[in-house]
Amino acid sequence: MQINIQELSKIYPNGKKALDNVNLEIGTGMFGLLGPNGAGKSSLMRILVTLMKPSIGSVSIDSFDLEKNRKEIRSMLGYLPQDFRFFSKLKTWEFLDYAASLSGIKNKNIRRDKVDEWLDKVGLFDVRERDANKLSGGMKRRLGIAQTLIGNPKIIVVDEPTTGLDPEERIRFRNILSELSQQDVIIILSTHIVGDISSVCNNLALLNNGQVAFKGTPEALIEKARGHVWQVNTSGYEYDLIKDKYPVVSTIPTQEGWEVQLIGDGSQFTNAIELEPNLEHAYVYFMEMSSALI
Numbered sequence: 370m371q372i373n374i375q376e377l378s379k380i381y382p383n384g385k386k387a388l389d390n391v392n393l394e395i396g397t398g399m400f401g402l403l404g405p406n407g408a409g410k411s412s413l414m415r416i417l418v419t420l421m422k423p424s425i426g427s428v429s430i431d432s433f434d435l436e437k438n439r440k441e442i443r444s445m446l447g448y449l450p451q452d453f454r455f456f457s458k459l460k461t462w463e464f465l466d467y468a469a470s471l472s473g474i475k476n477k478n479i480r481r482d483k484v485d486e487w488l489d490k491v492g493l494f495d496v497r498e499r500d501a502n503k504l505s506g507g508m509k510r511r512l513g514i515a516q517t518l519i520g521n522p523k524i525i526v527v528d529e530p531t532t533g534l535d536p537e538e539r540i541r542f543r544n545i546l547s548e549l550s551q552q553d554v555i556i557i558l559s560t561h562i563v564g565d566i567s568s569v570c571n572n573l574a575l576l577n578n579g580q581v582a583f584k585g586t587p588e589a590l591i592e593k594a595r596g597h598v599w600q601v602n603t604s605g606y607e608y609d610l611i612k613d614k615y616p617v618v619s620t621i622p623t624q625e626g627w628e629v630q631l632i633g634d635g636s637q638f639t640n641a642i643e644l645e646p647n648l649e650h651a652y653v654y655f656m657e658m659s660s661a662l663i
């Protein structure tokens with residue numbers, strides 16, 4: 370299965386160009402869409418799940434065209450939007466049962482097993498009798514995840530998945546997606562948090578100002594930042610200079626002053642050490658570079 374996004378642009382009625390000639394191929398497994406707030410991630414997600422039409426360009430999923438085969442594409446999709454909310458009077462299990470029946474699971478016994486399985490997977494089995502709208506924020510988010518996945522979608526689109534989740538829940542959520550990604554499904558995870566995708570995505574794209582600044586594997590992205598991550602031990606005057614001129618990714622106080630990690634050419638500073646880049650460094654490096662080009 371493969372999604373092909375070709376020359377996609379979105380211009381809102383107020384003239385804002387949210388997507389600018391985006392070209393991407395997304396295969397099975399977990400794909401990360403990373404970018405700062407306002408980069409265009411939600412716009413791209415909403416086009417992919419057929420909630421919005423592009424201004425220019427096309428999207429196909431295998432032999433289906435997003436414009437011509439909306440119904441077929443919708444039946445393959447599970448979408449968890451950024452602001453998942455519901456105003457339901459249903460109990461937690463009833464809510465999932467309803468979602469399962471909407472996704473086409475007609476048999477009551479199969480549905481009951483599915484509901485129990487998903488309640489357990491997202492850690493809501495013990496609160497299954499509670500009214501869904503009385504769950505805590507994190508629990509509602511998890512119910513949203515179960516609702517998205519219960520119909521076995523082939524394409525799973527999740528916008529800012531870990532918003533409102535505590536660290537333990539984040540890990541649980543990542544594990545659920547990791548397990549799913551072993552099957553023949555496409556999972557698209559859109560986020561501005563590098564940590565959400567670092568351990569789980571085999572491919573990613575960086576979006577900045579509506580444009581693709583990078584596409585490829587996390588390893589290839591990290592490699593691009595090699596030679597551009599430096600640690601400098603510094604004090605007073607030099608520290609101010611660094612802060613003004615370079616993106617600083619960490620600052621640790623030392624006895625003499627500061628140990629600073631910066632993105633850029635740090636070789637000119639005294640006691641500078643070149644560091645092995647990680648995904649977070651590479652993300653900052655690319656955002657700086659692509660912003661400078663736009």
Ligand SMILES: Nc1ncnc2c1ncn2[C@@H]1O[C@H](COP(=O)(O)OP(=O)(O)OP(=O)(O)O)[C@@H](O)[C@H]1O
Nearest residue numbers: 381383385387404405406407408409410411412413
């Ligand atoms: N309906 C709209 N009308 C006009 N401009 C919009 C509309 N929706 C989004 N935008 C603008 O388009 C740009 C991209 O927004 P989008 O929501 O796609 O970005 P994002 O990467 O998902 O960011 P966030 O995480 O903050 O939602 C932003 O500048 C946003 O203000």
